[in-house]
Amino acid sequence: xxxxxxxxxxxxxxxxxxxxxxxxxxxxxxxxxxxxxxxxxxxxxxxxxxxxxxxxxxxxxxxxxxxxxxxxxxxxxxxxxxxxxxxxxxxxxxxxxxxxxxxxxxxxxxx
Amino acid sequence: xxxxxxxxxxxxxxxxxxxxxxxxxxxxxxxxxxxxxxxxxxxxxxxxxxxxxxxxxxxxxxxxxxxxxxxxxxxxxxxxxxxxxxxxxxxxxxxxxxxxxxxxxxxxxxxxxx
Numbered sequence: 001x002x003x004x005x006x007x008x009x010x011x012x013x014x015x016x017x018x019x020x021x022x023x024x025x026x027x028x029x030x031x032x033x034x035x036x037x038x039x040x041x042x043x044x045x046x047x048x049x050x051x052x053x054x055x056x057x058x059x060x061x062x063x064x065x066x067x068x069x070x071x072x073x074x075x076x077x078x079x080x081x082x083x084x085x086x087x088x089x090x091x092x093x094x095x096x097x098x099x100x101x102x103x104x105x106x107x108x109x110x111x
Numbered sequence: 112x113x114x115x116x117x118x119x120x121x122x123x124x125x126x127x128x129x130x131x132x133x134x135x136x137x138x139x140x141x142x143x144x145x146x147x148x149x150x151x152x153x154x155x156x157x158x159x160x161x162x163x164x165x166x167x168x169x170x171x172x173x174x175x176x177x178x179x180x181x182x183x184x185x186x187x188x189x190x191x192x193x194x195x196x197x198x199x200x201x202x203x204x205x206x207x208x209x210x211x212x213x214x215x216x217x218x219x220x221x222x223x224x225x
Contacts, residue, residue, distance in 0.1 A: 031211050042113060042201060042216030043154075050211070088154065092210035097167035099144070099210045101154040 004032075004089040004102035012108040019076045021105040023089030024069075030092050032065055033099065034074050036085045043088065046074075081111045114138060117202050117217035125225055129190040132220045136183055136204030142166070143185040144205070144214060145177055149198040160185060161208040192224045 007022045023032070031050045035043040049056045049065045049072065056063045062075040076083055086104040093100055114137035124130055136143050145157040156169035160179035171177075174192075179185040189196060199221050203214035 030209075033213065035214075035216075040199070040219075040221075042115070042218045043203075043214070044113070045213035045215070048211070048213060090214075095167065095210065097159055097208070097210055098156050098169055099214060100156055100169075101146075103153040 004091050004100065006087070006089055006102045006105040008105060009103070010106045010108070012110065013079060015079060015081055015109055015111050017079055017109075019079050019083070019107055019109070021074045021087050021107070023072045023074070023102060025072075025089075025091045025093075026070065027091075027093050029067075032063075032072050033090045034061075034063060034072075035088045035090060035101070037088065037104070038085045046087075076107075079107075079109045081109050083107060084109045113215040113217065115202060115204050115215050115217035117200075117220050119220060120218070121221050121223075123223045123225065124192060126192055126194060128192050128224075129188065130192065130222065132187040132189070132200050132202075132222075134185045134187070134202030134204075134217060136185070136202075137215050140204035140206050140215065141183065142205045142208055143179055143183070144203040145171075145185070145187050146201040146203065147198045148201060148219070152198075154201075157187070166208060189222070194224050197222055197224045 033048045034046040088104045090099045090101045116135040141162045157171040159167040177187045199219045203216045
């Protein structure tokens with residue numbers, strides 16, 4: 001079963017625009033992570049946000065976490081064609097061990 | 112390059128057969144995770160090992176088994192293969208036993224069952 005659900009399933013934007021992806025989850029968590037995957041390749045870790053944090057930045061990435069709404073968002077600013085990929089959120093469901101991934105958002109950035 | 116090595120990259124086999132997928136974790140990482148990715152099911156957690164011991168189990172079928180060896184490499188064994196087992200199988204490693212550290216993924220083994 002999926003713990004995290006990303007929204008939208010697909011997003012198409014122009015280069016230079018911002019992209020926002022959302023993730024909702026069901027149970028309490030210790031942390032939430034975001035990953036990207038280029039087609040057919042392994043996932044690459046982007047950012048980890050702990051349950052006691054509300055916002056985190058890394059370069060052009062900004063992640064927010066609202067534990068009261070059980071949701072997170074990933075914002076990519078000034079997008080580039082190279083940002084085209086699938087983006088996944090992952091949560092630990094409070095388990096401390098396994099990391100459960102959503103089905104991802106497919107982001108297409110048009111040059 | 113994540114530092115995680117998976118072999119083979121591609122595997123084509125027939126129904127009913129058995130295959131072994133191999134993973135070498137990133138240097139220094141003690142945890143190994145196995146995931147199955149298919150179009151309809153998404154990325155499914157199968158199993159996690161830490162320093163040779165099983166730590167968490169997910170949606171792993173009884174026909175599948177895994178182990179982590181003393182040198183920390185891991186193998187995923189899939190037997191009595193069915194068409195529905197066709198998928199991308201990923202191995203990931205992390206330094207910690209818990210889920211509060213990033214996972215480093217290999218590039219996967221694409222399994223096709225015919």
